[in-house]
Amino acid sequence: MWRVGTVVALHDETTTARTITLEVPDWPGHIAGQHVDVRVTAPDGYSAVRSYSIASAPNSERRVEITVERLPNGEVSPYLTQEVAVGDRLELRGPVGGWFVWRAEQTEPIQLIAGGAGIVPLMAMIRSRASAGSIAPFRLLYSVREPRAVFYRDELHTLCDQDRSLMVTYAYTRVAPMDSPRPPGRINAPLIADATWPSNLAPTCYVCGPTSFVESATDLLGASGIGRDKIRTERFGSTGERK
Amino acid sequence: MGTISRGFTGRRSSADAKLPPGQYLTTDFPVLSAGPTPHVPLDRWEFVIDDGTNVLRKWDWKSFRELPTETITVDIHCVTRWSKLGTVWEGVSIDTLLADIQTDASYVMAHSYGDYTTNLPLDDLRNKQAWIAFRFDGKDLAPEHGGPARLLVPHLYLWKSAKWVRGITLMQHDKPGFWESLGYHIYGDPWREQRYSGDE
Numbered sequence: 001m002w003r004v005g006t007v008v009a010l011h012d013e014t015t016t017a018r019t020i021t022l023e024v025p026d027w028p029g030h031i032a033g034q035h036v037d038v039r040v041t042a043p044d045g046y047s048a049v050r051s052y053s054i055a056s057a058p059n060s061e062r063r064v065e066i067t068v069e070r071l072p073n074g075e076v077s078p079y080l081t082q083e084v085a086v087g088d089r090l091e092l093r094g095p096v097g098g099w100f101v102w103r104a105e106q107t108e109p110i111q112l113i114a115g116g117a118g119i120v121p122l123m124a125m126i127r128s129r130a131s132a133g134s135i136a137p138f139r140l141l142y143s144v145r146e147p148r149a150v151f152y153r154d155e156l157h158t159l160c161d162q163d164r165s166l167m168v169t170y171a172y173t174r175v176a177p178m179d180s181p182r183p184p185g186r187i188n189a190p191l192i193a194d195a196t197w198p199s200n201l202a203p204t205c206y207v208c209g210p211t212s213f214v215e216s217a218t219d220l221l222g223a224s225g226i227g228r229d230k231i232r233t234e235r236f237g238s239t240g241e242r243k
Numbered sequence: 244m245g246t247i248s249r250g251f252t253g254r255r256s257s258a259d260a261k262l263p264p265g266q267y268l269t270t271d272f273p274v275l276s277a278g279p280t281p282h283v284p285l286d287r288w289e290f291v292i293d294d295g296t297n298v299l300r301k302w303d304w305k306s307f308r309e310l311p312t313e314t315i316t317v318d319i320h321c322v323t324r325w326s327k328l329g330t331v332w333e334g335v336s337i338d339t340l341l342a343d344i345q346t347d348a349s350y351v352m353a354h355s356y357g358d359y360t361t362n363l364p365l366d367d368l369r370n371k372q373a374w375i376a377f378r379f380d381g382k383d384l385a386p387e388h389g390g391p392a393r394l395l396v397p398h399l400y401l402w403k404s405a406k407w408v409r410g411i412t413l414m415q416h417d418k419p420g421f422w423e424s425l426g427y428h429i430y431g432d433p434w435r436e437q438r439y440s441g442d443e
Contacts, residue, residue: 041247084248088248091246233278235276
């Protein structure tokens, strides 16, 4: 069933990514990591649907946030990142997905690994942890092209300052800031050893990003001794707008 | 008609006519998998048909590749809403694999390296509707797309085409596989848009 959501806020995360906050009066609630189908319809009835990861924690305000990265040849993402205005209405279906999820009852160490826009469902997990008052130890390894491509930077900074059991490591692939401890480069075995939970703590790992990134990150986790049953993945292709 | 989205025009193409409802066309090949990609060496690969108790037939890579193969050109449809038209595969028909098996089973559970499972009616695997595919677009099937070999059942959503397939279990009664236990449709016909368990 399709529900109507009203856009109540817009926020540009980067020059190409925008967070859309929707108020959905009959939203049934969601779990961190789930996604939602968004349907947009032209005046002649033509419609297009895309799946987007939910960025927000479950909340009592019936609000759902998605962060959409604009794809150069996308059909829906340019509309959502450039045209949509506060007060507009979008149709939503969901939440969807019961596998790539983190529940507040989970107490084991959690390793999050994001590639680019793959941060979105992982941010929902970090936000859910904070809003539930969970003390599950979380680490996030966030691989991103350059500093200005980082989503949610200030909020991540604030959350880390408040809570020693949340640790965030940035891995810049093209341009690193001057105070970065590492030169730019793709994630590799030394970085995995340095920035992720050791396998003897049996962390549950959530890896989200482009296909090639997820392949290499999960291979590195496997090589570091993490069991494959502890690794959950969500991938998107270059045209897959599932973010 | 649903709520009109102010300012949305969309992009229509002649190919839309060939797409199931709610799908859009892609020319590349996105990947959907729940976990790490298994890397299965060919000398350890095997494909087993069993009935839950007994092994009925078993092939190693060598004996599997000695079976007659077919070239298959089909449209594929992923539940994440992309469709890809005219994909070319090479594989062994399930009809060939089932040829000398007598069974009164009505369903199967496909099993994969990496412990993925998906359920299908046996009738959907028969009569030139399903293959074990090992080449895509003229090349050996890449691991992230299910290589060395995957099930290919193009008339259902692609999650039914189990990657890294290692066997099928014949069953009297249907039961849900991996995604089917997690909110996805038990059958998954893209033309009836059977995406989620509540559909139809």
